[in-house]
Structures are given as C-alpha cells and as structure tokens.
Amino acid sequence: MKPILLQGHERSITQIKYNREGDLLFTVAKDPIVNVWYSVNGERLGTYMGHTGAVWCVDADWDTKHVLTGSADNSCRLWDCETGKLGKHKVHAISAFSFGCLGFWGTEISRDWAQSVSLFLLPQSGEVLVNVKEHSRQINDIQLSRDMTMFVTASKDNTAKLFDSTTLEHQKTFRTERPVNSAALSPNYDHVVLGGGQEAMDVTTTSTRIGKFEARFFHLAFEEEFGRVKGHFGPINSVAFHPDGKSYSSGGEDGYVRIHYFDPQYFEFEFEA
Template structure:
C-alpha cells in the first residue's frame, strides 16, 4: 500500500474532508490557504485565497457547490467550490474553531473561541435567507457553557448539533428550540474530533485522554472504547467494513525530542465491535492531526503535523481480512 504524498501546505494540517462522491479532498492547515485536491491522483485542483491566519476547519455541502472555512483571523468564509471565489464573509470577535453545513446544505453553523474576553458561542444561519447572511444576522445564537467548543457536527435531518468541549463534555443541541437535550461526560480531557458512521446512527470521538469512543447519535449512550498510549487527534468509522481508524501521537511540542518510533505517529486500525487493534500504518514524521475514510471505504487519508497529506488505497488483503470469532 504505497500512499500518494500531497504537499500543498507549509504548516501542520488541521482538517481534511471528502465530498459526498469522494472524488475531491478538501484540506486546511495552520497556513492560511485551504486547498482542494483530486483524490484519484493527488493533483491539486485549486486554493481558496483570502484568509489571514490559521484555518481551523473546513466543510463542503452535499452537492459540492459551496465550501465553508473558519479561521483564527476572526472570520468564517463561504466559497464557490467550482471557481474558488469568496461568496460571503462572517466577521466574528474571536477565532472560528468549528464550522459545518447541515445535511441538506441549507443551514450553516460555526462556533467561536472564548478568548480575549469573548464568550464561546454557536451561530446558525439559513443559507436561503440572503438578507440574514448579508447583514451577518444569525437566525440563532447559542451561548456555550463554561468550556469552549473544540469540535462540532450536524446531526441527522438537520435537527440537532453535537458539540465536543475542552473539558470532555459532549452535548446535543436541539436546533428548533435552541436548547441542550443531552449532555454526557465520558472523556476526561479535550475532545479533538467527532465523525459520524455512514448511516449517522453512531459517531466516534477522539480525545486527549488517549481514547476514542463510540456513541449512539440519538441518546449519546457510550458503546465502545478504543484505547491507545498517546493522545488521539482524529478518528473515523469505515463506511464499508466494521473498522475504525485512529490518528494521533505525542503532543506536537514534545516531538523534537523523540524519534518517530517512540512518538507513535502511526494510523491505527481497530475492529469496531471487538475494539481490538489489528493494524498500524506508518509514514508521518509527526502526530497525525486529522483522518478521513473515503466515502466508498476503499481507502483513507491522513494529514499530519509535518504538513503532508497521505492518500492511501487499501490492498486486496485488507478486504479479505476478518477477525475470527
């Protein structure tokens, strides 16, 4: 399994996202230039120019017509995917940490950091209401509890948003009422990433407490735990097989003092049901910050602190492999 190495970022990757068909891969990093790539050959299709700081999050809507990015330059921006032209800019009072399109692509969400005396809040917009977007007047503003949001995703049918927090809380918000529905504290440290299974009945969380955990989407019931010896920065559920992949490694600031062997910068594959590790994939020269499965499940990508994206296609042995039970 020889990966394609994509090098279009000067600094550490923060998030990668496939579009629904899986032919395009979107990436953002601590440099200010989000990129889009062809996933089949790793060719760079273009760059979204305009941000003036680290870009923390990126999302693409279901028909790949618009892209949304959130940055430390205190803006969230909306782009035309085919031309790379900026459509809208939402100015905020602090850095934008997470952003996302709802499943229908008609609602937008972003959250801001609690820095410089500003409170952490979640803002919701309706993309069909042009006046609302032009005047930067959200249809809903949800003030977040004591701990800031570090990861957030839309739930099924545009009805809920699930947010992960710095203190390990996972909270489900009702988008009709603008209220908290469920709140669980199964992680002891910051949640770095939340990703859904293909049918959105489950989601997986990656945390600094060295674990990834699987939850039920409706009730936030904790189902499984995947343990490692290093902080987990990102985790994804395979759409094809009962597998999950975890990316992480030692804290970025300690990396210079250890070799890659000790730093444990491998992507790790676990069985979804038995929570047993069955494979590791080496390659990155620093912690893996973000992982994503291809929508067809035949490969995955990872983005690391080293500024590289590695595009993997699974070998035939992977599809033949099954844990005996």
C-alpha cells in the first residue's frame, strides 16, 4: 500500500474523522488549525481558522453541512462546512449533532479520559444506566461500528476492547506491547485496526522500530493480529476506516496524516484460525 501523505499541520495530529459519505476527511492537531481534505486524492479542500489552542476533536453532521470542533481554548465551535464560517447555532449536545463515537440512539458513551465506560439516558435525566470498568488505565479513544451495535475502546493499558453498545458487555480484547491511542472497526470485514506506540515523551530516545509505530490489524472474532503497516515516525494518535471499507487513514505524533488504500490482496485474504 503506497499511502497518500497529507501535510497540513505544524504539530501532532489529535484526531481524524471521515464524513458519512467518506468523500471528505477532517483533521485536527495540537495546533489551532482544522483541515478538510478530499479523501480520494489527498487534496486540501479548505481550512477552518478561529481556534487559539490545540484542537482535540472534530466531527461532521449527518449531511456534512456543519463541522463541530472542540479545543483547548475552552471553546466548542460549529462551522459551516462549505464556507468555513462560524455557525449561529448553539451546540446543545454532540450526541444530537452526530452519529459518531460520542452518541447514538438516544444514548451517549462518556470519553473523559477515565478507565471506565458509562451509558447515559438522554435527554430525560442524564442518569447513568450502566458503568463498566474493563481497562486498568485511561481510555484514549472510543469508536462505533458502522451499524452502531458495537464499539471499540483504546487504552493506555496496551489493549483495545470490544463492547456491546446496548449492554456494555465486554466481548473481545486485542493486546499489544505499547499504549493504544486509537482503534477503529472495519465496516465490511471482521477487522480492527489499532494505532499507538511508545509514549510521545519517550520517542526521541527510541528508534522507530522499537517504538512500534505501526498500524496493527486484528481479527475481530479470533483476537489475533494478522498484519502491520509501517510509515509514521512517532506514535499513531488516531485511526479511521473509510465508510466503504476500502481504505483507512492514520494521524501521528509526527504531524502527518496517511491515507492507505488497500491492495487487492487485502480483499482476497482469508484468515486461518
């Protein structure tokens, strides 16, 4: 797989996110820049300027009319996707805004850098319905499956875990030797991609080989690793599958975003248990 390299940030990538159709890829970083790219060729479509601190998260609404960002400048901004202008609406809840990793079907999964995952009842009372603690260290990322029946978590405890979205029942565990910063579920296959690596503060003292900065692919049912993709020169902070499952992207501590279109062999691959 020869990747398409996107270089539009001056600092480490914090999150990447496809819109629902998959034609656009939004990227944010520890700089105040929000970029949007054509996913098919990596051409930069535009930049949303206005934040004054690192931007931690980004998401587009169902029909890609608006883009929501959250920043270290203590603001949450709603942008017009086409013009880049700030919206005049008030943002009431991310779960009502997007069917992304933070909310679905009237429920919301907390992502507060804790070690547990909670299911909340919205909007009636906000009471906690279920709380599970399956990780021993902080959770770095939560992403839903395409049909929203499952979600995967990524943790500093060197694991990613699969949960049932309704009951929060723990289903599977994917183990590595380094902290996992992000994990995503394929929309077409029983595959999970994990991104992570050595702690960013220790990167300068370790070679890229020892740092284990590859994207790692696991089988969803068998919990076994079957492939790795190298390329980043630091930990991978965010991974995302394209909605059609034919490619995936990764954003790293090195400031690069890499779009990987799968080779034909990927679609012919059959896992041997």
